[in-house]
Amino acid sequence: xxxxxxxxxxxxxxxxxxxxWIENPYPIWxxxxxxxxxxHTERFRGVYFPSRYEDVRAVAYDTEHFSSRRIIVRETPPxxxxxxxxxxxxxxHRPARMVLLPPFTPDAMKKLExxxxxxxxxxxxxxxxxxxxxxxxxxxxxxPVRLIAHMLGLPEADGNLYRKxxxxxxxxxxxxxxxxxxxxxxxxxxFMGYVHQRTEKPGDDLISYLIKARHNGxxxxxxxxxxxxxxxxxxxxxxxxxxxxxxxWHLATHPEDRRRLVAEPxxxxxxxxxxxxxYAPVTMAREVVKETKxxxxxxxxxxxVLLSFPAANRDPxxxxxxxKVIIDRKENRHAAFGLGIHRCVGSNLARLEMxxxxxxxxxxxxxxxxxxxxxxxEGTVRGPRKLPIRF
Amino acid sequence: LAPELFRLDELGNAHEIGDGSVSDxxxxxxxxxxxxxxxxxxxxxxxxx
Numbered sequence: 001x002x003x004x005x006x007x008x009x010x011x012x013x014x015x016x017x018x019x020x021w022i023e024n025p026y027p028i029w030x031x032x033x034x035x036x037x038x039x040h041t042e043r044f045r046g047v048y049f050p051s052r053y054e055d056v057r058a059v060a061y062d063t064e065h066f067s068s069r070r071i072i073v074r075e076t077p078p079x080x081x082x083x084x085x086x087x088x089x090x091x092x093h094r095p096a097r098m099v100l101l102p103p104f105t106p107d108a109m110k111k112l113e114x115x116x117x118x119x120x121x122x123x124x125x126x127x128x129x130x131x132x133x134x135x136x137x138x139x140x141x142x143x144p145v146r147l148i149a150h151m152l153g154l155p156e157a158d159g160n161l162y163r164k165x166x167x168x169x170x171x172x173x174x175x176x177x178x179x180x181x182x183x184x185x186x187x188x189x190x191f192m193g194y195v196h197q198r199t200e201k202p203g204d205d206l207i208s209y210l211i212k213a214r215h216n217g218x219x220x221x222x223x224x225x226x227x228x229x230x231x232x233x234x235x236x237x238x239x240x241x242x243x244x245x246x247x248x249w250h251l252a253t254h255p256e257d258r259r260r261l262v263a264e265p266x267x268x269x270x271x272x273x274x275x276x277x278x279y280a281p282v283t284m285a286r287e288v289v290k291e292t293k294x295x296x297x298x299x300x301x302x303x304x305v306l307l308s309f310p311a312a313n314r315d316p317x318x319x320x321x322x323x324k325v326i327i328d329r330k331e332n333r334h335a336a337f338g339l340g341i342h343r344c345v346g347s348n349l350a351r352l353e354m355x356x357x358x359x360x361x362x363x364x365x366x367x368x369x370x371x372x373x374x375x376x377x378e379g380t381v382r383g384p385r386k387l388p389i390r391f
Numbered sequence: 392l393a394p395e396l397f398r399l400d401e402l403g404n405a406h407e408i409g410d411g412s413v414s415d416x417x418x419x420x421x422x423x424x425x426x427x428x429x430x431x432x433x434x435x436x437x438x439x440x
Contacts, residue, residue: 098402105403273427331426339429348403 011036015043016073016283016306017174022378026323029311038297044073046303048288049311053319053335055294056312059286059305060339063090066286066305068342072380073285073304075175081184083231084224086342093341095215100228100345103151103206109348112147116352119146120360128364132371135252135361136387140244141237143357147349148236152229153205154194161190166238171379184230191229195222206232232346239281240350242383243336244357246279247272249384250325251358252370257327262366265359271327272354277334278325280310281381284338309335310382365391392427393420 007018010028015021021028032039032051039049050056059066067089081087085096102108123142127133145159165183173180194207202208210225220228251258261271284307288299299305312335316322319332337344344350371390377383395417397405413421413435425433 101402101404105399105401107399330423333427333429333431335429337429343430 011039012041013043014039014041014047014049016049017378022376022382025310025382026314029308029314030323033311033315038295040297044075044304045077046300047073047285048297048299048303048305049308050294050305051308051311051315053312053315053317056307056309056335057339058294059307060335060342062292063093063341065288065290065292065299067289068093068284068286070287070304071285072170072174073306074173074177074180076177081169081180081230082223082227083234084227085345086231086235087227090341096224096228097341097345099210099213099215099220100232103209104345104348106348109352112151112349113352113356115150116143116147116356117360119143120356121364124360124364132388132390134387135248135389136241136245136384139361140248140357140384140387141241143244143353144237144240147353148232151206152194152232153198153203153207162233162237166234169234170238170381171377174379187230187233188226191226192222195225195229235344236346236349238377238381238383240346240353242281242377242381243276243279243350243354245384245387246281246382247275247354247358248361248389249370249374249387250275250279251362252368252387252389254325255369257325258362258366258368260327261358262362265362267328268355268359270329270332272351272358273332273334274325274327274329275354276336277313277319277329277332279382280313280334280336281383282336282338282344283308283310283380283382284342285380309338367391393417393424396421396424 004015004017007013007015010032029051037050037052038055041047050059068087069089071087085093085100088096120143123139127138133139145162146156149156149158165187168183169180173183195211198208199211202212207229210220210228213220261267286305286307288301288303288305291301292299313319314322337347368389368391370388372388374384375386377385396408396413398408399405421435425435
């Protein structure tokens with residue numbers, strides 16, 4: 001990222017691909033919240049950045065002025081890559097979302113739990129005796145890849161392919177949209193084969209479920225099915241991989257919290273919610289489609305809004321001691337899964353994966369620390385991409 | 392957080408059980424649910440009995 005012009009003023013020229021923002025954005029957001037709660041940049045063809053919880057919430061709820069047809073801030077104007085319902089606005093949004101909800105209820109997730117626990121242990125088996133591991137590469141990223149492949153009825157071994165597409169769409173595609181479009185084309189081609197196959201011979205998997213799904217008695221269009229599959233693959237992997245990685249990073253760097261969680265496993269649910277709050281991985285975006293004002297700031301049509309749930313989650317007006325990770329925080333209305341009609345449909349899956357990943361790791365390896373340099377992803381989803389640990 | 396007070400429908404959306412009245416024994420759970428609902432969708436109304 002050394003080729004990007006350096007940022008001198010975060011309030012008028014911010015750049016979420018700046019190395020300082022990637023490495024540790026929290027002090028930048030804290031400063032903005034105090035000095036310029038709705039920042040703006042001319043980069044990326046014009047983007048606003050609200051850093052307070054109440055403003056992030058207001059934008060997320062206002063689908064009249066802020067559209068989801070573009071949800072990633074990119075350097076170049078997109079050909080849009082539809083992935084309903086996340087890229088849909090009302091009224092198309094609701095039916096596309098309703099279809100996706102039943103496979104992700106807490107009850108449906110309970111059925112996945114044994115596979116998730118077995119999977120976590122298979123991964124730990126591979127490095128337990130070594131005394132060291134890259135917890136991001138060898139553990140965190142493998143769990144969501146394999147579990148979503150399991151749900152879709154796809155070969156778990158295709159994980160490398162999925163990771164390649166995700167990087168093309170969410171990282172490389174930010175500065176060169178043709179890379180994102182290329183990935184979308186490859187994904188369409190890949191899924192089309194399975195859609196034909198499962199239409200002929202349905203199974204007990206999510207692809208077959210989407211093919212069979214009906215809205216007002218009508219099947220979903222093939223385009224809709226493929227778009228939703230693209231969404232499940234992209235949104236279901238990178239995000240949770242980052243969430244799990246951040247949990248492990250925190251526990252590797254905060255031994256007091258790690259020891260407490262080992263001693264008091266009943267704290268796990270509140271600890272996971274707190275990790276979700278403090279290290280929320282996902283920043284979405286909206287396109288301004290109608291001029292509007294928020295706290296005296298005019299939002300101009302055609303420009304984008306970076307919708308940072310991670311920044312909202314660190315707002316001290318909403319969360320006392322917001323910069324502190326408190327694993328038994330009692331009141332925690334965090335926005336890690338988004339707010340409003342686009343709230344994450346996979347939140348129960350993400351919670352299951354994060355809980356299982358942390359529980360099984362602490363059971364097998366209760367004592368670990370960092371063993372080298374950590375690198376963080378850039379762009380839409382934040383999490384460790386290299387996380388060397390020693391135990 | 393409070394499975395005694397809320398049930399999930401087939402879409403995974405939570406609804407209050409019965410008419411939504413809460414026994415004294417579960418009052419704390421109702422407040423806990425309110426304190427953790429990200430959409431601010433839970434309201435707790437206290438009544439003298």
